[in-house]
Amino acid sequence: MAEKKANAVQLRQIREACRTCSLSDLCLPVALESPDVDALDNIVQRRRPLSRGDVLYRAGGRFNAIYAVRTGALKSMSVSEDGEEQITAFHLPGELVGLDAISFGTHPSTACALETTSICEIPFGELEDLAEEIPGLQRQLLRIMSKEIFSEQEMLHALARRTAEQRLAILLISLSDRFSRRGLSATRFRLPMSRHELSNYLGLAPETMSRLFRRFAENGWITAAGKEIVLEDPQGLRAMTNGGSAPVHRGIGRASDA
Amino acid sequence: MAEKKANAVQLRQIREACRTCSLSDLCLPVALESPDVDALDNIVQRRRPLSRGDVLYRAGGRFNAIYAVRTGALKSMSVSEDGEEQITAFHLPGELVGLDAISFGTHPSTACALETTSICEIPFGELEDLAEEIPGLQRQLLRIMSKEIFSEQEMLHALARRTAEQRLAILLISLSDRFSRRGLSATRFRLPMSRHELSNYLGLAPETMSRLFRRFAENGWITAAGKEIVLEDPQGLRAMTNGGSAPVHRGIGRASDA
């Protein structure tokens, strides 16, 4: 079929972009050697980009597909009865979105673009069908899913019972790690979310966020100009995420000063 | 084979206990109608009971199997560098333990019995092998896993950014739901964990826990005698978990008085 051929070509084109994606373990090692390569690629759909504020799916909506972020960023959020929105996750390029709907059949949360964002859509039913045909794909699927799910859970645990300072440090390090895993700079990046969204996610008041950024900068750990962040002293940051006991700030100037 | 026959008999015996287990979706609907019923049952091993404090697996240990709690209860915990233990989950009868190791190959946390506890062990490799043979089992597996994982995650989100009062209420309701789902009373149960373990899990000081229990009793929401708990007013409890805005306590006596 001409269609299949077209897809095969397309596959080669996107392979580069896919290499740092969470799905790459699914797409590449398994699919590469098999004639099923087209089958897997066939079900992955590229959609037209979302703009800031666009909703990918809404809480309560039917679960049809999972998504991989290609560029840009999304937030997952749930809205409580009293109308307050609570951000439950940020999704950066290469990460999967919508996994929390697998067991329910409907989306428990709403996914919304933080900036202009392009995504891959993987219809879940077709993926499952495929997994039954391609040996090994099933295992990969389970591992990838549980990895994505648990890395989020780890984050939650890491944030629980931490001071405001530690939470922000943990988040910055997490973002750094996630950017660098996708081949971007680990020390210099642009926050895709506003201060307000950050504070919402971390469970802090926006005012506290603001004060923290200032304090972090005073301590020489970061340089922050709006959303542009430079991690000047990742070690210093990392140090204070450990043992809630470690005394922090207090002193003036950067930790590395003599 | 005699062994197979013995297992078939055993299967019938345990089926009752299994009916309320998280694995029942795996064991029963799928396996019941298939000749593979023995195959699935064969790989599930009953182990001798754990006593309070016994460790099921230790953080860092190799991942071989997942477990289902039959009776009793477990806690999952991680120990930070400074030696502080942090409880990350409680596992009640019918729930699965060890899922967080799937993606890593090693256990990220330690599982420890809160009281005398009996469990089923399901070697994961064999389960995966089986899933490749039995159509549908793979899907069930994925759904069950993601359900178990996400219900924990929901709990974490529910606890984040809540007052101490709300956290305890949320936990009590969660326990109530989980007990009742397994056929036990939703309003009268025995806490398997100590106040200290509770406070650790909820991220509160033990003293705060104590004060909360008193306040809850004063408000007529619960009656607590040691670990024996009676939910006198589940609605009252549920009400205060919602919208952090709702004013709580303050007044004297139970909410339903007038």
Added chain:
DNA sequence: GCAACGCTTTGATCTGTATCAAGGCGTTGA
């Protein structure tokens, strides 16, 4: 160019919960 708006920052105050410090009470062992 200016006004209006939203986001961020800064300052002052208030409060929930931790922490410190004892005291009660049930349980274990001699």
Added chain:
DNA sequence: TCAACGCCTTGATACAGATCAAAGCGTTGC
């Protein structure tokens, strides 16, 4: 029966971070 221990409770105090209030400042639209 009594002492010793651990767990839980109770009270007093301290502090991190929320909340209230208002002022900068960059953006958007006219």
